[in-house]
Amino acid sequence: MANMKEIAKIAGVSLGTVSNVLNNSMPVREPLRKRVMETVEALGYQPNQLARGLRRDKTRMIGMIIPDITNPFFPAVVRGAEDVAFANGYRLILCNTDNDHAKEIAHLKELRTYLPSGLIVIPSRFSDLTAQAESYRKAGTAMVCVDRLPREWKGDTVTANNESGAYNATMYALRQGHRHLAMIIGPRHLTNVQDRLNGFKRAMREHKLQIDPDYIQEASFDQQGGFSKTMLLLSMIPRPTAIFAANDMIAFGALLAFREARLRCPEDISLYGFDNLDLAEMTSPPLTSVSQSGYQMGTSAARILIDRVLGDDGPARHLVLETVLKVRGSVSFPSVEQVDADTHSPKRPKSR
Numbered sequence: 001m002a003n004m005k006e007i008a009k010i011a012g013v014s015l016g017t018v019s020n021v022l023n024n025s026m027p028v029r030e031p032l033r034k035r036v037m038e039t040v041e042a043l044g045y046q047p048n049q050l051a052r053g054l055r056r057d058k059t060r061m062i063g064m065i066i067p068d069i070t071n072p073f074f075p076a077v078v079r080g081a082e083d084v085a086f087a088n089g090y091r092l093i094l095c096n097t098d099n100d101h102a103k104e105i106a107h108l109k110e111l112r113t114y115l116p117s118g119l120i121v122i123p124s125r126f127s128d129l130t131a132q133a134e135s136y137r138k139a140g141t142a143m144v145c146v147d148r149l150p151r152e153w154k155g156d157t158v159t160a161n162n163e164s165g166a167y168n169a170t171m172y173a174l175r176q177g178h179r180h181l182a183m184i185i186g187p188r189h190l191t192n193v194q195d196r197l198n199g200f201k202r203a204m205r206e207h208k209l210q211i212d213p214d215y216i217q218e219a220s221f222d223q224q225g226g227f228s229k230t231m232l233l234l235s236m237i238p239r240p241t242a243i244f245a246a247n248d249m250i251a252f253g254a255l256l257a258f259r260e261a262r263l264r265c266p267e268d269i270s271l272y273g274f275d276n277l278d279l280a281e282m283t284s285p286p287l288t289s290v291s292q293s294g295y296q297m298g299t300s301a302a303r304i305l306i307d308r309v310l311g312d313d314g315p316a317r318h319l320v321l322e323t324v325l326k327v328r329g330s331v332s333f334p335s336v337e338q339v340d341a342d343t344h345s346p347k348r349p350k351s352r
């Protein structure tokens with residue numbers, strides 16, 4: 001395997017000149033630069049990034065941890081982070097935790113052995129990263145938390161404005177005339193789930209509407225959770241006239257439940273989600289959903305991280321990205337039958 005010393009000898013230049021050419025660290029006269037690059041090409045030289053990292057105690061790698069690679073929202077975040085990392089000469093090491101906290105800790109421990117320049121972390125469902133993050137901070141490794149935050153997290157964050165997104169979407173459903181709304185939330189302890197639930201409740205309070213606790217159902221952030229909790233909600237009396245799904249995967253499960261119950265959306269029941277995944281455009285009916293840009297979340301997190309790596313030692317940054325409600329065909333006025341049922345039947349769910 002060729003090395004820099006052999007290149008210097010064959011090209012007839014100093015080792016420093018070879019290093020300056022390969023690292024672009026200092027200007028080198030064109031004839032010398034050309035000789036070095038021709039020799040590199042001839043010898044098929046490849047710099048050893050890990051050896052370079054050992055010398056610098058840091059590689060130009062960024063570790064990224066996500067909770068569920070099968071949910072299209074997270075790859076969008078990765079894509080944004082990778083675009084910025086690549087443009088700045090960094091490479092991403094992606095780790096998927098499947099929402100398994102033990103796997104998350106294992107990834108964090110192993111990533112340290114790669115001497116990353118920094119970490120971008122979307123905590124898992126049962127995450128408790130604060131202790132691990134503290135050890136990274138002490139080791140001088142930058143870390144940005146994205147989307148949902150560990151308890152007592154003091155570092156940089158990039159999130160969406162989940163509360164206002166949920167509030168605006170619910171206000172839209174209320175303006176369509178719905179008074180009997182239910183919500184299927186994700187894992188209740190996640191910070192973004194709490195914020196979406198708070199936005200839903202704020203809109204309902206402003207319309208002086210009581211929320212029946214049974215009409216707030218907790219599910220995993222996936223289609224199966226959406227299906228099973230929607231079937232439960234559909235069995236209640238009076239049946240909700242609209243359901244807010246805390247993410248689009250839950251909403252897709254709800255659409256399957258409507259089909260199972262032979263209910264038409266939105267004629268018999270309205271539905272709106274959160275994430276505005278590409279698939280939301282393709283469901284039948286197309287899903288009304290709160291759009292949060294996973295891609296922008298990823299680019300922002302990578303930019304903050306690289307600023308830290310390059311020496312930004314200012315106070316922690318908390319970037320909150322605004323959301324936009326994408327109105328499509330899954331929300332309409334409640335039908336006369338729904339309103340009639342709503343006003344003339346006891347306000348309690350069936351015994352289950």
Ligand code: RIB
Nearest residue numbers: 073147148192221247275
């Ligand atoms: O769809 C996955 C959900 O989990 C998204 O809403 C995102 O906010 C993540 O927390």
